[in-house]
Amino acid sequence: MPYDSTSIVLTNITKIFTNGKRQITALTDINISIGDGEFFSIVGPSGCGKTTLLRILAGLDIATSGNVDIQITADDRPVNSMVFQEQSVFPWLTVIDNVAYGLKLRGIPKKERYQTAENFLRMIGLTKFAKAYPHQLSGGMKQRVSVARAFANDPEILLMDEPFGSLDEQNRILLQQELLRIWELSKKTTVFITHSIDEALCLSDRILIMTAHPGTVKTIIDVDLPRPRDVASIRTSMRYNELFQLIWLTLREEVLKVHDRDFDNPS
Amino acid sequence: MKTAISILSPLTLLLFWEAGAFLGFVDTRLLSSPWMILHSFFPLVISGDLIYNTWVSVVRVIWGFIAGAIPGILLGMSMGLSPFVRSAIEPMIAATYPIPKLAIMPLILLIFGLGETSKIFTIAIGVFYLVVINTMAGVLNIDKIYLEVAKNFGASRKDFYLTVALPGALPMIFAGLKLGMGMALILIVAAEMSAAKAGVGWMIWRAYDMFDIEQMFAALITLSILGYIFTLLLDWLEHMVLPWKQGN
Numbered sequence: 001m002p003y004d005s006t007s008i009v010l011t012n013i014t015k016i017f018t019n020g021k022r023q024i025t026a027l028t029d030i031n032i033s034i035g036d037g038e039f040f041s042i043v044g045p046s047g048c049g050k051t052t053l054l055r056i057l058a059g060l061d062i063a064t065s066g067n068v069d070i071q072i073t074a075d076d077r078p079v080n081s082m083v084f085q086e087q088s089v090f091p092w093l094t095v096i097d098n099v100a101y102g103l104k105l106r107g108i109p110k111k112e113r114y115q116t117a118e119n120f121l122r123m124i125g126l127t128k129f130a131k132a133y134p135h136q137l138s139g140g141m142k143q144r145v146s147v148a149r150a151f152a153n154d155p156e157i158l159l160m161d162e163p164f165g166s167l168d169e170q171n172r173i174l175l176q177q178e179l180l181r182i183w184e185l186s187k188k189t190t191v192f193i194t195h196s197i198d199e200a201l202c203l204s205d206r207i208l209i210m211t212a213h214p215g216t217v218k219t220i221i222d223v224d225l226p227r228p229r230d231v232a233s234i235r236t237s238m239r240y241n242e243l244f245q246l247i248w249l250t251l252r253e254e255v256l257k258v259h260d261r262d263f264d265n266p267s
Numbered sequence: 268m269k270t271a272i273s274i275l276s277p278l279t280l281l282l283f284w285e286a287g288a289f290l291g292f293v294d295t296r297l298l299s300s301p302w303m304i305l306h307s308f309f310p311l312v313i314s315g316d317l318i319y320n321t322w323v324s325v326v327r328v329i330w331g332f333i334a335g336a337i338p339g340i341l342l343g344m345s346m347g348l349s350p351f352v353r354s355a356i357e358p359m360i361a362a363t364y365p366i367p368k369l370a371i372m373p374l375i376l377l378i379f380g381l382g383e384t385s386k387i388f389t390i391a392i393g394v395f396y397l398v399v400i401n402t403m404a405g406v407l408n409i410d411k412i413y414l415e416v417a418k419n420f421g422a423s424r425k426d427f428y429l430t431v432a433l434p435g436a437l438p439m440i441f442a443g444l445k446l447g448m449g450m451a452l453i454l455i456v457a458a459e460m461s462a463a464k465a466g467v468g469w470m471i472w473r474a475y476d477m478f479d480i481e482q483m484f485a486a487l488i489t490l491s492i493l494g495y496i497f498t499l500l501l502d503w504l505e506h507m508v509l510p511w512k513q514g515n
Binding site: 058059060078080081082084086087088090091092093094101102104105106133134135153 | 412413415416417418419420421422423426430431434435437509510511
């Protein structure tokens with residue numbers, strides 16, 4: 001691994017959901033270590049437990065067994081900040097207060113947290129909208145605010161659960177490029193969930209492919225594309241196409257498993 | 268055009284009323300006439316009688332409203348956020364809510380006597396139920412995602428209340444406050460009719476005793492104006508604290 005130190009180590013993570021007397025194994029025996037400053041993506045067929053894994057990392061769910069170890073470099077720094085899949089900016093806060101939310105909870109004085117928030121607003125091009133409320137923004141702008149909120153909180157690791165999944169393609173490409181730019185400035189360890197192979201390739205250092213339900217590690221692929229990347233031109237490179245093929249063929253087996261299972265037992 | 272109709276239609280009704288009274292179709296002993304009401308309205312204002320009694324009622328409504336709304340908001344938020352508090356309190360609220368508040372007024376009079384406390388308490392009870400139920404519903408209706416964001420950003424118990432539950436439930440809290448204001452006006456009149464020495468409700472009852480129909484109508488008009496002013500105040504307050512609501 002090209003990283004000086006590891007940021008996240010997951011050992012034997014298993015998650016079992018109990019629903020009455022039925023037990024559903026969502027994740028089984030997951031072992032991963034993610035390097036400090038790495039952009040790590042997770043892809044897998046729907047229902048493979050990607051989101052569950054991210055929620056365990058976020059501390060929103062607890063693993064049934066196994067160990068989550070996240071390296072702490074500063075005591076006053078939050079462990080993680082998450083960018084959620086759906087609309088999650090607070091409608092009752094202005095754009096700048098949304099971005100500064102994490103800082104406010106940590107008791108950082110108003111002037112200081114507004115300074116930080118303004119920096120990130122400038123990076124995502126929403127300076128003019130600092131005092132606007134979310135209902136005045138488009139979907140893409142709201143997701144920008146959500147991304148800025150996570151970065152502004154300055155956590156050890158960033159977690160993103162298909163943050164651009166609900167956007168149209170043009171906005172998605174714009175936001176991918178912006179995310180890359182901010183990430184390259186901050187070099188934060190990032191775990192990113194997506195169902196798009198293309199998105200994973202454009203953004204990541206490594207891509208974890210998960211098996212169909214119950215989810216576990218199928219394989220991890222190194223994305224040896226040069227950085228800094230331009231999401232538009234990277235798609236034309238030879239290596240991008242080879243990797244796309246490789247990931248799709250690996251993923252395809254798992255997707256077909258789900259497909260066949262659904263076909264055999266139509267609900 | 269629409270405004271013109273909205274202004275003309277009540278004026279027409281008043282005109283018919285006046286004409287009916289003048290021509291003898293309307294029994295002025297029971298229904299009076301707009302002119303006669305206006306004629307007795309101004310002396311009541313100038314003598315200070317109407318203003319004094321209105322003031323007495325307004326003070327009772329405001330105190331009762333505050334005494335009911337604040338505990339209602341606090342308890343409603345706790346019930347919304349904590350399943351434990353909800354399970355403990357909800358059955359009691361559900362069991363006592365359907366009791367008409369007027370039915371417990373004699374009991375309140377026995378407990379608190381004939382003074383101000385009994386009127387304020389009656390109003391507070393009526394307001395409390397509407398506010399607590401709406402506040403709880405408001406908190407429960409907050410999209411779960413916002414609670415998760417707060418949790419992910421390390422929110423303390425206080426942060427959950429102040430940064431998510433309160434702002435998220437405010438639209439519903441205001442719905443409860445507005446319903447509560449209507450209830451407060453019903454209850455103040457009822458309370459003042461049965462046991463009071465002043466107030467708009469008492470004026471109506473005195474007018475009944477003295478068979479002074481004009482004074483009765485003057486009191487009714489005052490109540491209508493009061494209700495309108497309170498609604499405007501709540502609308503204004505809502506506008507001030509909910510700048511993020513669409514359409515505001």
